[in-house]
Amino acid sequence: MPVTSSSLVLQLSGVRTRAGRAGALDDVSLSVEPGQVVAVVGGAGSTLFDTVCGFVRPEAGEITWRGSALRPRPHRLTTLGGLARTLQGVGLYGGLTVLENVLVGAAGVPPVAAVPAGRHGGVGVALLGGAQLRPRGEELRQLARDALTRLGAGEYLDAELAAVPTSLHIRVVLARALLVGPELLVLDDPTAGLEAAEAAALAGMLRPQAGSDHAVLITTTDAEFAALSADRVVTLDP
Structure with a gap:
């Protein structure tokens, strides 16, 4: 055709x-x-x-x-x-876990300035980490876990991003983009x-x-x- x-x-x-x-x-x-x-x-x-x-x-x-x-x-x-895009290294939060970083785009969180991926966050990032997901919360969490696993970052789900090798950060960014389908x-x-x-x-x-x-x-x-x-x-x- x-x-x-x-x-x-x-x-x-x-x-x-x-x-x-x-x-x-x-x-x-x-x-x-x-x-x-x-x-x-x-x-x-x-x-x-x-x-x-x-x-x-x-x-x-x-x-x-x-x-x-x-x-x-x-x-x-x-x-x-x-339509989803990735911006290399932009919007990653050093004080959040890998899974939380993927969920940021779907969480409806308050506006908090991104913390450089190699640094730990402060009060703002702590609030972001505790933000409540929208009604599809658990479904989104599972989709995020699946995306990270498929991209070879499943073992880092609960690791703080600042402790994860920087070569894996692009996989976190990709998983976040894929979460919106x-x-x-x-x-x-x-x-x-x-x-x-x-x-x-x-x-x-x-x-x-x-x-x-x-x-x-x-x-x-x-x-x-x-x-x-x-x-x-x-x-x-x-």
Whole structure:
């Protein structure tokens, strides 16, 4: 069956931007199908990530989400009904356990500034750790446990994040994003700071589970990781 624009999770057509974190996009077109992992390799990949997530506004071109025009707002992505992103090392709480860090996005917690992952938290983080989950609390906890186990971090569920190897922090961030059941997971440079063996292990974890239609869009400068993790690799011209 041919792929139509309405069956695509995400499509960029002729997108052009001013220079962002990693250069400008110039007439970029790509698509992501359900159940597919697409990796974008090139210096401007982070700008593409920022554009899809709404941090950068395109000057030309179109972005569509499930066939309809997408005008993303960075802090309201989940209201789209299935788009989740990861920001490397952002929003982790050194004073919370690994499981609590995954649940932060679902807990409806009070606003507390994130504590650097290698440091212990104070009063604000203690309050966050004691926040009550919404009605689906125990179900969410089990989903979080399952996600962490699948990502190879199950033995650290009750460990304080500050005591966990930093190479595992990306798995905590991924588990948090997966908790919302995204239709599309957008990852920016997920191998930053990882050794080659750790990056290779992560590549295998990003594949959607059997029977799942959720898709993954990765921006990376690591061509080897892109080849290992993706069904399709798109290279941006320098």
